[in-house]
Each structure stands twice: as structure tokens, then as C-alpha cells.
Amino acid sequence: MTTADHAAPGRPPRAELPPAYLPGDVESRRYAEWVKAGYFTAEAGRDAPAFTIMIPPPNVTGSLHIGHALDHTLIDALVRRRRMQGYNALWLPGTDHAGIATQNVVERELAREGLSRHDLGREAFVDRVWQWKAEYGGKILGQMRRLGDSVDWTRERFTMDEGLSRAVQTIFKRLFDDGLIYRADRIINWCPRCMTALSDIEVDHSDDEGELVSIRYGDGDASVVVATTRVETMLGDTAVAVHPDDPRYTRLAGTTVELPLTGRRIPVVADPHVDPEFGTGAVKVTPAHDPDDFEIGRRHDLPSLTVMDERGVVTAPGPFQGLDRFEARPAVLAALREEGRVVAEIRPYVHAVGHCDRCGTTVEPRLSLQWFVKVEPLAKAAGDAVRDGRVRIYPAQLAARYFDWVDDMHDWCISRQLWWGHRIPVWYGPGGQVRCTGPDEDPPGEGWTQDPDVLDTWFSSALWPFSTLGWPDDTPDLRTFYPTSVLVTGYDILFFWVARMMLFGLYAMSAAGPEESVPFRQVALHGLVRDAFGKKMSKSRGNTVDPLDWIDRFGADATRFTLARGASPGGDVALSEEWVAGARNFCNKLWNATRFALLNEADSAAGLDADDRAALSVPDRWILSRLAAVTAEADALFEEFEFAKLSDALYHFAWDEFCDWYLELAKATLNGQDAAAARRTRRVLGHVLDELLRLIHPVMPFVTEELWTALTGGESVMVAPWPQVRPQDADPAAEAEVESLMRLVTGVRRFRADQGLRPSQRVPAVFDGLAGSPLATHEPSIRALLRLTEPAGEFAPNASVQAEGITVRLDTSSGIDVAAERRRLTKELATARADADTSARKLASPSFVAKAPAAVVAKSRDRLAAAEAEIARLEERLAALAGS
RNA sequence: GGGCGAUUGGCUCAGCGGGAGAGCGCCUCGUUCACACCGAGGAGGUCACUGGUUCGAUCCCAGUAUCGCCCACCA
Numbered sequence: 001m002t003t004a005d006h007a008a009p010g011r012p013p014r015a016e017l018p019p020a021y022l023p024g025d026v027e028s029r030r031y032a033e034w035v036k037a038g039y040f041t042a043e044a045g046r047d048a049p050a051f052t053i054m055i056p057p058p059n060v061t062g063s064l065h066i067g068h069a070l071d072h073t074l075i076d077a078l079v080r081r082r083r084m085q086g087y088n089a090l091w092l093p094g095t096d097h098a099g100i101a102t103q104n105v106v107e108r109e110l111a112r113e114g115l116s117r118h119d120l121g122r123e124a125f126v127d128r129v130w131q132w133k134a135e136y137g138g139k140i141l142g143q144m145r146r147l148g149d150s151v152d153w154t155r156e157r158f159t160m161d162e163g164l165s166r167a168v169q170t171i172f173k174r175l176f177d178d179g180l181i182y183r184a185d186r187i188i189n190w191c192p193r194c195m196t197a198l199s200d201i202e203v204d205h206s207d208d209e210g211e212l213v214s215i216r217y218g219d220g221d222a223s224v225v226v227a228t229t230r231v232e233t234m235l236g237d238t239a240v241a242v243h244p245d246d247p248r249y250t251r252l253a254g255t256t257v258e259l260p261l262t263g264r265r266i267p268v269v270a271d272p273h274v275d276p277e278f279g280t281g282a283v284k285v286t287p288a289h290d291p292d293d294f295e296i297g298r299r300h301d302l303p304s305l306t307v308m309d310e311r312g313v314v315t316a317p318g319p320f321q322g323l324d325r326f327e328a329r330p331a332v333l334a335a336l337r338e339e340g341r342v343v344a345e346i347r348p349y350v351h352a353v354g355h356c357d358r359c360g361t362t363v364e365p366r367l368s369l370q371w372f373v374k375v376e377p378l379a380k381a382a383g384d385a386v387r388d389g390r391v392r393i394y395p396a397q398l399a400a401r402y403f404d405w406v407d408d409m410h411d412w413c414i415s416r417q418l419w420w421g422h423r424i425p426v427w428y429g430p431g432g433q434v435r436c437t438g439p440d441e442d443p444p445g446e447g448w449t450q451d452p453d454v455l456d457t458w459f460s461s462a463l464w465p466f467s468t469l470g471w472p473d474d475t476p477d478l479r480t481f482y483p484t485s486v487l488v489t490g491y492d493i494l495f496f497w498v499a500r501m502m503l504f505g506l507y508a509m510s511a512a513g514p515e516e517s518v519p520f521r522q523v524a525l526h527g528l529v530r531d532a533f534g535k536k537m538s539k540s541r542g543n544t545v546d547p548l549d550w551i552d553r554f555g556a557d558a559t560r561f562t563l564a565r566g567a568s569p570g571g572d573v574a575l576s577e578e579w580v581a582g583a584r585n586f587c588n589k590l591w592n593a594t595r596f597a598l599l600n601e602a603d604s605a606a607g608l609d610a611d612d613r614a615a616l617s618v619p620d621r622w623i624l625s626r627l628a629a630v631t632a633e634a635d636a637l638f639e640e641f642e643f644a645k646l647s648d649a650l651y652h653f654a655w656d657e658f659c660d661w662y663l664e665l666a667k668a669t670l671n672g673q674d675a676a677a678a679r680r681t682r683r684v685l686g687h688v689l690d691e692l693l694r695l696i697h698p699v700m701p702f703v704t705e706e707l708w709t710a711l712t713g714g715e716s717v718m719v720a721p722w723p724q725v726r727p728q729d730a731d732p733a734a735e736a737e738v739e740s741l742m743r744l745v746t747g748v749r750r751f752r753a754d755q756g757l758r759p760s761q762r763v764p765a766v767f768d769g770l771a772g773s774p775l776a777t778h779e780p781s782i783r784a785l786l787r788l789t790e791p792a793g794e795f796a797p798n799a800s801v802q803a804e805g806i807t808v809r810l811d812t813s814s815g816i817d818v819a820a821e822r823r824r825l826t827k828e829l830a831t832a833r834a835d836a837d838t839s840a841r842k843l844a845s846p847s848f849v850a851k852a853p854a855a856v857v858a859k860s861r862d863r864l865a866a867a868e869a870e871i872a873r874l875e876e877r878l879a880a881l882a883g884s
Numbered sequence: 885g886g887g888c889g890a891u892u893g894g895c896u897c898a899g900c901g902g903g904a905g906a907g908c909g910c911c912u913c914g915u916u917c918a919c920a921c922c923g924a925g926g927a928g929g930u931c932a933c934u935g936g937u938u939c940g941a942u943c944c945c946a947g948u949a950u951c952g953c954c955c956a957c958c959a
Contacts, residue, residue: 017918019919020919021921187957205956212959226959227959229959230959274959275958275959277958278959284959290957291957292957292958292959293959294957295957351959352956397888397889400887400888401887401888401955404887404954491954494954532896532908533896534896565907566897568898571897574895576895576896576908578907579896579907579908581908581921584921585921587921588919589918589919589921589922591921592918592921592922593918595918596918596919598918599917599918600918644897644898645898651906659919660923663918746924749925750925750926752924753913753925754925754926757913758914759913759914759916759923759924760914760915761914762916787916838903842903842939845939846939847938847940848940849939850939851938851939851940852939856902856940859902860902860903
């Protein structure tokens with residue numbers, strides 16, 4: 001900022017502002033200043049209430065996309081407001097190691113060198129990933145600066161940091177010792193491409209087209225027909241199951257049938273799980289490759305026969321060995337056909353098929369030995385914390401989805417057959433011993449080997465609210481900033497992340513007591529970003545928006561405002577370039593309003609002197625009243641995470657009320673003869689703009705900083721106090737008077753437009769009935785707004801218009817367009833008659849008068865009276881028009 | 885298969901028991917000394933359909949249709 005040495009004594013120095021806002025100039029400079037000043041840095045133990053938000057840690061592989069931009073805009077707005085309110089505000093940044101995603105990225109890089117991770121070996125591969133992370137990881141952190149994120153860079157964390165790894169080991173051991181982590185053979189979701197187990201929620205189901213094939217097992221009377229969509233799994237069948245009460249199969253239950261192609265005989269078992277209504281009422285049982293069948297197998301003590309390996313390749317000895325599962329399917333089918341085993345027709349069949357959410361590969365249910373978290377007790381506590389209000393979900397509606405999940409959660413498979421991640425701290429020793437080591441224990445010595453698997457990446461994310469603050473140690477940060485205040489994230493990771501933070505936060509921090517162990521007190525969920533037509537953004541659709549591109553072209557503030565303006569709780573956000581252009585225009589509007597204020601020596605430093613208050617003009621009282629209202633509204637909307645309404649309220653106050661009306665009304669005083677009045681208005685103007693810029697700052701930090709410092713000469717709007725609502729400014733009389741003035745001005749403008757008078761054309765006019773009216777004092781403003789001059793010399797009014805009980809008689813020189821006037825009056829008459837009709841009809845109904853609230857009836861009476869008066873007036877005018 | 889939600893001007897959405905709102909788009913006028921990234925005026929909707937409750941329904945209830953989302957181990 002340049003210091004203007006010509007500033008008047010006692011006034012803050014002022015910068016010259018260019019005629020339009022150029023964001024590129026301002027943003028990087030301001031961000032650097034903020035960081036340098038230490039505004040983003042929170043202080044443990046400071047004597048102020050803490051306000052904490054943890055960033056939803058983006059993948060280290062990630063770069064800033066529009067979804068992050070939305071999330072960060074909302075978080076930053078919350079944090080900036082709290083900081084201005086004097087809270088010890090912390091927004092902690094960091095990244096997630098993102099197990100599969102990152103491993104995939106580095107593996108792809110290796111593949112370009114013709115290598116696989118196995119060529120390097122585990123240790124070298126993990127080194128390579130760290131190397132990659134050092135070089136390319138955290139790109140997104142740099143991009144966050146462009147958005148203006150006020151994160152505390154001194155507290156940046158990574159989920160594989162030493163400290164966070166200690167947290168992972170600590171909680172693993174604690175859960176292990178409490179019997180809440182166990183290892184078992186289970187059917188899990190297996191991705192044959194990523195070659196790892198997945199948890200249930202890492203599987204996306206889609207309705208895929210397949211075939212339902214009916215196959216006859218056994219021969220003649222001792223045969224049974226089963227149906228399957230995965231023909232190749234029949235190689236691993238170890239039974240056929242029927243319902244115990246199904247009369248068709250009572251004689252078969254307990255016998256055996258021959259399994260085609262294998263020469264094996266398998267039992268027919270009776271199991272109540274089988275639905276007799278579905279298909280033939282008989283089902284093939286493949287315990288090693290189907291979760292249902294696994295359960296049936298357990299109940300009947302059936303063997304589990306694994307017939308495919310980790311890649312989905314058939315391992316069962318025979319002609320199909322070595323075929324991929326999707327090659328084996330038609331091959332097995334052909335062989336069955338040849339034996340005449342396929343019965344009836346093969347039906348096209350649409351059914352839900354699971355896909356790996358990382359790579360899209362069809363998931364293969366697979367029997368394997370994995371680690372699980374026993375979630376039932378944890379989930380119970382997680383559900384209760386929301387049920388009893390210790391944690392509140394916004395919008396409340398989404399709490400139902402949360403309950404559905406935590407109240408019926410399956411055990412969580414946490415082991416992954418990857419190399420990149422937190423290694424499971426369990427060792428296997430001589431004689432089948434198993435030992436779980438804590439973070440401060442040495443690994444067991446000779447003869448022990450560590451479990452090769454790593455943990456699900458969400459395991460460490462689940463600890464984020466406290467692992468980032470130093471847990472398990474009792475650190476000043478942990479004491480100051482936990483529980484965190486708000487979790488802001490998209491509803492799409494409610495289960496992945498939010499629910500699991502609840503599970504682990506309540507467990508790990510239980511010693512703090514029920515109120516203080518929650519990971520966050522509020523959860524503010526937003527939606528997904530969509531295009532202008534409400535369609536999902538996707539690269540294939542070509543409708544994606546790159547926030548960095550928008551920041552370059554429209555500015556960070558415009559990008560942020562566009563996102564905030566679309567964000568209602570839980571709602572998706574539709575975006576298009578027209579909208580961000582509109583937001584850019586809004587920045588420019590504020591810019592020019594401030595330029596106007598500076599040109600007119602608006603005075604924000606003097607404050608509103610109590611002695612002056614009584615002398616304030618009506619427009620001054622009006623804008624102060626409106627400011628008080630909009631400040632209260634902004635506070636309420638912030639508390640409810642209603643960012644769309646908040647942005648809208650500020651936009652309309654700033655543009656419609658402040659710029660379009662107040663500044664125009666203020667011009668008369670500022671340019672008027674009364675120096676004292678002008679001084680008062682300069683103070684009100686400075687004060688209102690000062691507070692308006694503060695109110696907008698959380699959403700649009702850069703432009704408001706530039707303008708506020710120029711206006712006030714203050715250090716930074718970031719550390720300026722958040723505006724207080726002053727109830728004493730509420731002034732219904734002033735509001736009513738200005739509203740009346742607006743109606744008068746608008747009415748006359750409509751007349752002028754209808755008459756084809758150019759907006760800039762000055763027209764001599766006199767007012768009848770203004771003298772006695774409350775609007776009398778506003779005559780100079782009204783004349784200025786309407787371009788009406790005092791008659792000078794000859795004045796021959798040839799037209800008149802009425803509004804607010806005032807008649808304006810004008811000398812249009814060119815005369816009046818009678819047809820246009822008649823059209824306007826006729827239209828207004830029709831409206832008035834319709835209004836009178838409606839009111840009259842209502843009032844004619846005895847039940848309405850008897851049962852409706854008195855205020856409603858009175859309102860209808862008033863409307864009827866007003867409409868009738870209007871009709872009389874318009875008829876009279878039309879008659880006069882006809883006579884002329 | 886289960887659950888949830890939506891259906892309001894051309895588009896995206898607010899409103900949710902007392903006479904329909906916004907932004908953008910559209911039409912007309914305008915070089916007014918903060919801003920053409922602007923100003924002024926205007927057009928445009930039987931609030932999906934059918935019943936019900938009510939003095940009164942866009943708003944509450946039921947059903948229908950269409951669309952969307954989440955969950956799901958019927959081969």
C-alpha cells in the first residue's frame with residue numbers, strides 16, 4: 001500500500017485505487033503478507049475460546065479440484081469469521097498417504113521404466129514412494145494458497161508422519177488388547193487388479209448385464225437344477241442347498257449329486273437361507289467364493305475349495321487351469337453344454353455387481369485371512385453421540401443415513417495387501433505365537449516375522465482429529481484444540497471418514513469424558529459440485545471446472561463467492577462460467593463502491609458519535625438499520641452453515657441497498673450545502689462500508705482486504721473485529737420512509753420509461769402534495785434520482801404521474817404519448833381490480849372472517865381499501881386521458 | 885430388493901398454510917461526474933398429476949408419474 005502524503009490531517013492515509021479490480025495483482029501479495037504477519041497461526045493455551053477445523057486431508061497424489069475448492073471455501077469462511085470474533089482459531093492442513101491411490105501412481109511410474117514393484121522389492125519400493133512424495137506430493141498444499149486458505153502452515157501434518165504413525169500403532173495395540181481387533185478367515189471383497197482386500201464401502205455396486213445359466217447337477221431322479229451368474233465358480237462347489245420345507249427336494253436332502261466336469265460328488269443340504277421362490281429353489285454352494293455360500297458352508301461344515309488365485313485366474317486342476325475368470329466363464333459353459341448339462345435357455349440377467357472404487361475392476365469375493373475391527377461396541381457409542389446431541393449433523397436430515405450405517409455396520413476389514421501404508425504391528429513367532437507391538441516397543445528378535453500387510457488408509461484418517469494434535473501424548477495442542485469444532489466435508493464420505501472418526505475418536509479419547517471425547521461437535525455436510533445443468537462433472541463429459549483456471553481468469557474471490565452462493569446444507573452446487581463472471585462483477589461493484597467512498601472522503605475512523613445520531617438523515621438511519629438487520633442475519637446464517645443464503649443476503653444488501661439506493665441518496669447530502677450533514681453522512685458511509693467489508697471478508701478475503709485497508713488505513717481486515725449487531729440502530733420509521741421514497745421514485749421511473757423519456761434527459765417538474773408529506777425533506781434526492789429539474793422560465797406541464805399520494809407534473813416538451821399512458825394505466829387497473837376481487841371474495845366468506853386470524857382479515861380489508869382507492873384513481877386518470 | 889429426496893418462470897435454485905421470489909438468460913432505453921464487470925424499465929409461472937384435510941394448500945396427508953441419490957450376501 002502506498003501512503004498518500006496528501007491525506008488530510010486526522011484522516012487515515014489512503015491508497016489510490018485503479019478503476020477496476022485486478023485480482024491477480026492483489027492475491028499473491030496479500031497472501032504472503034498474511035502468512036508473514038502470522039495471522040494464520042494459532043497458539044496453544046491462548047486465553048481465548050478455541051475454534052478448530054481439521055482439513056479433510058486430500059490425497060498426496062491429488063491436486064486442487066473444484067470439490068476441494070468448495071470445501072475449502074466453506075471452511076475458510078468459518079475460520080476467518082471465528083478469528084475475527086476473537087477465537088483462537090486453528091485450521092490445520094495436511095495430506096493423506098492414500099494407500100492404494102498413491103501406490104498405483106508410483107507403480108505406473110515404474111511401469112514406464114518397465115519395472116514392477118516386485119523388481120524393486122518392498123523396502124526399495126517404499127523408499128521410492130517417499131521419494132515421489134518429496135518431489136511431487138503436496139502439490140495441492142501450494143494450490144491452497146491460491147484459494148486464500150487461512151491454514152496454520154506451522155502445523156501441517158501427513159498421515160504417515162512419525163507422530164501420526166505412533167498414533168496408529170498406539171490405537172491398534174489398544175484395540176488389539178481390548179479384543180476389538182481380530183484376524184480371521186472371511187469372505188472379503190478382493191480386487192484382482194489392485195491385488196488387495198477391500199472394505200465393504202470401497203466397493204461400488206452397479207447393475208450390470210450378465211447371464212443366468214441353469215445347470216443340471218446329477219442325473220435322472222437324483223438330479224437338481226441350479227442357476228448361477230458366475231458359471232466358473234461351479235468348479236469350487238462343495239454342496240447344493242435347498243430349503244428344508246421345500247417338498248420338491250425333501251427326498252434329495254441328505255443325498256449326494258454328481259458335480260459335472262469334476263467327477264466329484266457333493267451333498268445336498270437343507271438350509272433355511274434358501275429362498276424356495278427364487279429360480280428352481282436349489283442353489284449351488286461355493287463357500288470359498290461367495291459370502292452367502294460361506295455362511296451356508298459354516299453351518300453345514302462344508303469344505304471351502306478355492307479355485308481362483310489372487311489375480312482371478314483359475315487354479316483348479318483340469319482343462320480350465322490358468323484361464324482368467326472371464327475366459328473361464330465361457331469355457332466352462334461350453335464344456336457343460338457339451339455334456340448336455342445346460343438346461344432351458346440362458347437368460348440375460350441384470351444384477352448388481354461390485355467394482356473396486358479405485359480402479360473399477362469387478363470385485364471377486366474371496367476367502368482369505370484378514371484383520372478386522374470388531375465395530376459393534378464402537379459403532380454403538382458413535383451412534384449415541386449423535387443421538388444424544390453431543391455431535392450435531394447439518395443438515396439434520398443426513399443424520400438418518402448416518403444411523404442406518406452405524407447401527408448396522410459389519411466388521412471392518414482393515415488389512416490391505418499393499419506395501420505403501422502403516423504396516424500392521426503384529427509379529428508371528430515360533431510355535432504360532434502372535435504378538436502386537438506398541439509404538440515404544442522394540443520388535444521381537446530372531447525367528448519373528450512381521451505381518452506383511454498394511455492398514456486401510458481410512459484407519460489412519462479416522463485418527464486425524466487427534467493424531468494431528470500430538471495424541472497419544474497429552475500435548476498443549478491436544479488440550480487446547482480437541483474436540484474440534486466443526487467437520488466440514490462432502491456427504492459422500494460420511495461413511496468412509498466421518499463415521500470412522502466418530503468410532504475412533506470416542507474410543508481413543510474416552511478418558512476425557514462423554515462431552516470432551518467427541519472428535520467434533522458439529523458436522524457440516526455439503527454436496528457435490530455439478531455443472532450448470534445439474535449434471536455430475538466428469539472428464540468424459542468434458543464439463544469439469546478447474547478452480548485454478550477460474551482463479552486465474554476471474555479471481556479467487558469470485559470463485560469462492562460462486563461456490564459459497566451455491567452451497568446450501570447437504571445440497572449439490574451447480575456451477576457455470578456465467579455465474580463466476582457475475583461474482584467477478586460483484587467484486588468490481590464493491591471495488592467501485594469503495595472508490596466512491598474514498599473520493600467522497602468517507603470517514604470510517606471517527607465512528608458514530610453519539611451526539612450526531614439524533615441529527616442523522618433518514619437515509620443514514622435507514623442504512624444503519626439495514627446494516628444491523630443484515631449483520632444479525634449473517635450471524636444466524638453462519639451458525640446454520642447456510643452459505644448460499646448468507647452470500648445472497650450480503651450480495652443484495654451490498655448491491656441493491658447500499659450501492660443502488662444508499663450511495664445515490666447520499667450524493668445529495670455529500671454534495672449539499674450543509675457541511676455538518678455531509679460530515680455525518682461521510683461517517684455513516686465510512687462506517688457502513690467498513691462493516692460491510694468485514695462481513696464479506698470470510699467469503700471474499702482478498703478484495704475485502706485490499707478495500708478495507710484502503711478505506712480505513714487499518715492493518716488488516718483479517719484481524720479487525722467481527723461486526724456487532726447494534727439493536728439500537730433498528731429504525732422502522734426510517735425504513736418505512738425510505739421504502740415509500742423507493743416506491744415514489746420507481747413509479748415515476750416507470751412512467752418515464754413508458755413515455756420514452758431517456759433516463760438521462762432532464763425534465764422540469766413540480767410536485768403536488770410533497771410539501772406536507774414525510775418525503776418533503778428528500779426532494780433534492782428525488783429530483784436527482786429522477787432527473788427532474790426545478791422549472792425555470794416557462795413551465796407548461798403536459799403530463800403527470802401519481803405515486804405515494806404525490807402528483808408529479810412534468811413538462812416533457814414533446815408532449816405525452818397518450819397510447820402508452822393508457823396502456824400503462826389499463827394494465828395497472830387490471831391488476832388493481834384483480835387485487836380487489838381477491839380481497840372481496842375472501843371477505844365475503846363468513847367462515848374466513850370467523851376463523852382466520854384477525855391480523856389476516858385486517859390485512860385483507862386494508863388491501864381491499866387500497867385496491868379500491870387505486871381503482872378510483874386510475875379510472876379518473878383514464879377518463880381525463882380520454883377527455884384530453 | 886430396501887430407504888431417502890426431488891418435481892416452482894428458458895437454465896440453476898430459494899420459499900413451504902394467508903395474494904409467487906432470486907441469480908443468470910431474454911426484450912426496451914441509456915456515453916448520469918464509483919462502476920458498461922454499469923444504470924433504468926419490462927416480459928415470462930394454472931408452483932408434476934389426482935384425490936383428501938382446512939375458512940383457505942405451491943406449502944400438510946395419501947396415491948400416481950417422472951427423475952435422482954444412498955444402502956443391499958437372492959444364486
